[in-house]
Amino acid sequence: MEVDRRLNDLARANMQLTQEIEERKRAEGSLLGAYAEIKRLKDRFQAENRYMQQEIAKTYNFGEVIGRSNAILQLLRRVEQAAFLNTTVLLIGEAGTGKRVAAHAIHNKSSRRDRPMVTVNLAALPPNLVECELFGWESGECAGAEGRQIGRFELADASTILLEEIAELSPELQGRLLRLIQDGELQRMDSPRTIKVDVRVIVASNRDLEPEVRAGRFRGDLFCRLSAFPITIPPLRKRKEDIPLLVDHFLAKHYGQIGKKAASVSSATLGDLQSYHWPGNVRELENIIERALITGHGGELQVWEKSGIIRTGEMEIKALAELERGYIFNVLQKTGWRIEGDRGAAVLLGLNPSTLRARMRKFGILRQYRRDQ
Numbered sequence: 039m040e041v042d043r044r045l046n047d048l049a050r051a052n053m054q055l056t057q058e059i060e061e062r063k064r065a066e067g068s069l070l071g072a073y074a075e076i077k078r079l080k081d082r083f084q085a086e087n088r089y090m091q092q093e094i095a096k097t098y099n100f101g102e103v104i105g106r107s108n109a110i111l112q113l114l115r116r117v118e119q120a121a122f123l124n125t126t127v128l129l130i131g132e133a134g135t136g137k138r139v140a141a142h143a144i145h146n147k148s149s150r151r152d153r154p155m156v157t158v159n160l161a162a163l164p165p166n167l168v169e170c171e172l173f174g175w176e177s178g179e180c181a182g183a184e185g186r187q188i189g190r191f192e193l194a195d196a197s198t199i200l201l202e203e204i205a206e207l208s209p210e211l212q213g214r215l216l217r218l219i220q221d222g223e224l225q226r227m228d229s230p231r232t233i234k235v236d237v238r239v240i241v242a243s244n245r246d247l248e249p250e251v252r253a254g255r256f257r258g259d260l261f262c263r264l265s266a267f268p269i270t271i272p273p274l275r276k277r278k279e280d281i282p283l284l285v286d287h288f289l290a291k292h293y294g295q296i297g298k299k300a301a302s303v304s305s306a307t308l309g310d311l312q313s314y315h316w317p318g319n320v321r322e323l324e325n326i327i328e329r330a331l332i333t334g335h336g337g338e339l340q341v342w343e344k345s346g347i348i349r350t351g352e353m354e355i356k357a358l359a360e361l362e363r364g365y366i367f368n369v370l371q372k373t374g375w376r377i378e379g380d381r382g383a384a385v386l387l388g389l390n391p392s393t394l395r396a397r398m399r400k401f402g403i404l405r406q407y408r409r410d411q
Contacts, residue, residue, distance in 0.1 A: 103117070103136065103139055103140065103143055104280065104283050104284050104287050105277060105280035105283060105284070106279075106280065106283065107277040107279045107280045109272035109276050109277040110272070110277055110280060113140065113269065113270075113271065113272060114143075116269045117140055117143050117144055117147070117269065118147060119267075120144050120267055120269065121143075121144050121145075121146075121147035121148045122147075122148070123267065124238055125266050125267050126219055126238075126239045126240070126241070126263060126264055126266055126267065127141075127144060127239075127240045127241070127267045127268075127269060128204075128241055128242075128243070128247075128264045128265050128266075128267070128268045128269070129141060129240065129241070129242040129243070129268075129269050129271060130242075130243060130244075130246075130268060130269070130270045130271065131242075131244060131270060131271030131272070131273070132244050132271075132273050132319055133244045133318070133319065133321070133389050133390070133393045133397070134274075134318045134319035134320055134321030134322055134388050134389065135271040135272065135273055135274070135319045135320060136271055136319075136320050136321075137202070137242040137244075137271050138157065138200065138202065138242070140269065140271055141155070141157075141198075141200040141240045141242065142155060144198070144240060145197075145198040145200075145238075145240075148198065148238065150196065150197050150198050150238055153196055153197035154197065155194070155197060155198045155199070155200060156190050156193050156194040156197065156198070156199045156200070157199075157200045157202065158171065158172065158190050158199065158200070158201055158202065159202040159203060159390065159392070160201060160202060160203045160204065160206040160207055161202070161203035161206045161390065161392035161393065161396065162203075162390065162392050165208065168207070168208070168211060169211055169214075169227060170187075170189070170227060171189060171190055172189050172190050172191055172211070172214075172215075173189040173191060173214065173224050173225065173226055173227060174186075174187050174188045174189030174191075174192060174226040174227065175187055175189075175226050175227040175228060175229075176226050176227065176228045176229040186226075188226075189224070189226065191218060191224055191235055191237055192224070192233065192235055194235075194237045195235045195236055195237060196236050197237070197238070198237070198238040198239075198240060199237050199238070199239055199240070200240045200241070200242065201215075201239065201240070201241045201242070202241075202242045203242070203243065203244070203392070203393070203396075204241040204242065204243050204247075204264070205243050205245045205247060205250055205255075205256060209255075209256075209257065212256065212257045212260050213257065213260075215239075215260065216257065216259060216260045216263060218235070218237070218239075219239055219260075219263050219264075220263070222234055222235055222236060222237070223235070241264050244393065245396075247261050247264075247265075248261070273316070273319055274316040274319045274320055274322075274323065275315055275316050278312045279312075281308065281311050281312050281323070282303075282308055284320060284323055284324075285303055285308065285311065285323070285327060288323070288324045288327040288328065289303070289327060289331070289339075292327065292328045292331050293331065302338050302339065303338070303339045304338055304339075307338070307339060307340075307341060310341075311323070311341065315361060317361065317362045317365050317366075317387070318387045318388035318389060319388070321388035321389070322387065322388035323388075324388070325385065325386070325388045326341050327339075327341070362397075362401070363401040363403065365387075366383070366387065366394070366397060366398065366401065366403060367401075367403055369383045369386050369387055370383045370398075370403070370405075372386075373386065375405045377391050377394055377395065378391045
């Protein structure tokens with residue numbers, strides 16, 4: 039009897055242990071399932087977060103390209119396409135639209151981003167120094183220099199070079215640029231030696247190059263190479279819905295530099311900003327915001343009184359070129375025909391002085407002297 043009782047106790051204990059083992063297995067299975075679900079949700083969240091960050095970066099701030107308008111989204115698609123190529127890119131757009139910003143965006147998304155992009159403004163260089171700056175020299179005959187000096191193309195080896203105001207390049211140097219793009223070769227001044235370079239060339243122009251080609255001022259074969267991948271930068275008047283985002287961006291940017299309390303912007307002020315025709319584009323907007331911050335005293339941002347800009351609602355409808363010419367002429371008169379310097383017309387217009395001079399030549403603007411002068 040004792041043996042039977044002990045056997046029954048062992049059988050019950052074994053059954054209880056088996057049940058506990060089964061329950062633990064079920065618990066472990068449930069726990070593993072929970073862990074798998076948590077991992078799945080975590081992976082999904084991370085993927086969605088990456089996607090949202092990419093969308094935000096593309097839509098609101100692609101490097102320094104600020105905006106969410108259709109014009110900007112189209113520009114960003116072109117920028118992304120160009121970034122993964124190694125072909126020459128031609129950036130076309132009015133002064134102040136952000137051609138340099140677009141070039142940086144292309145470079146920073148490319149495989150060459152680990153090396154700094156080299157920028158050359160051809161209009162800002164004296165004509166006799168352009169060749170020296172671009173191609174370098176071997177002797178001391180270049181502007182009194184001594185010894186050997188590499189040029190900007192060599193400096194940009196394995197990286198990207200941006201040539202601004204490409205229409206200012208002389209026909210002779212246009213030929214040398216064409217050779218560099220085609221063969222990846224250059225020669226320093228006063229040197230018979232050929233140097234191989236691996237340079238991604240981006241050029242920018244605020245002038246239409248096709249009329250320059252027809253007039254014989256720009257080589258047709260070079261234009262064909264440069265226009266393999268053209269990108270047009272939209273003027274600010276074509277994307278006015280981006281102005282509130284740009285205003286917020288420039289307020290934050292210059293608030294940190296100036297150190298003043300950030301000002302608020304009324305809907306009426308934003309409406310005025312969006313109704314203005316912006317001949318100086320984004321650069322002009324930034325200058326106006328910065329100037330309003332400097333001269334303001336906190337509170338609501340005042341831009342029209344501080345900048346002296348005329349609202350478009352008070353102007354008769356004219357051709358854009360006529361508006362731009364008249365605006366430049368009026369600013370020149372207000373500055374006493376001073377172009378450069380803190381109080382010069384170039385600063386007020388948000389233009390490079392050389393660009394302003396080019397605009398004056400384009401519109402035939404000549405200084406008007408008073409009779410008593």
